Amino acid sequence: MLTNVLVVVMGASLVWEGGLDGPGPPRGRVFAAMAYLGLLGLVFGAFGLALFAATGRPGLSRGLQVAAVVLACAVSGLGGIVDWLKPLQKYLPFYHYSGHDPLVNGLDWPSVGIAAASAALLVAAAVVGFRRRDAAAWPQHPHPQDGPQFNS
Secondary structure (H helix, E strand, C coil), X not given: CHHHHHHHHHHHHHHHHHCCCCCCCCHHHHHHHHHHHHHHXXXXXXXXXXXXXXXXXXXXXXXXXXXHHHHHHHHHHHCCCCHHXXXXXXXXXHHHHHCCCHHHHCCCHHHHHHXXXXXXXXXXXXXXXXXXXHHHHCCCCCCHXXXXXXXX
């Protein structure tokens, strides 16, 4: 929810401020950049959720999530100048966010699909993780065919 609010505010401010001294960026291109930004937040949020579902430890999942964001950002940023990092860029969410330059080229639908599918797979992994943890935490209940259990 907060990610959506931030994306809308950033997009609106970019359109508004860009229009102060001239025509500004095209609204469709701003929408493309903000859509990518929202998907980027969704992918990393889903990654954190999946980590929490798998570990059950909020501190560890937040720390690993932040480490993954920082590492992905560093590899994405340094990939242009460090030769051995360049092939890794295409596997990172930041590549799908900025690699196609949405303010110039607009939406790249395959990248949108990859980001959305990545987020969906991570959310599915989180659901599986939560179900596995919930099943392990609850005691076994008697079967309904055994009849009601009354204490006398």
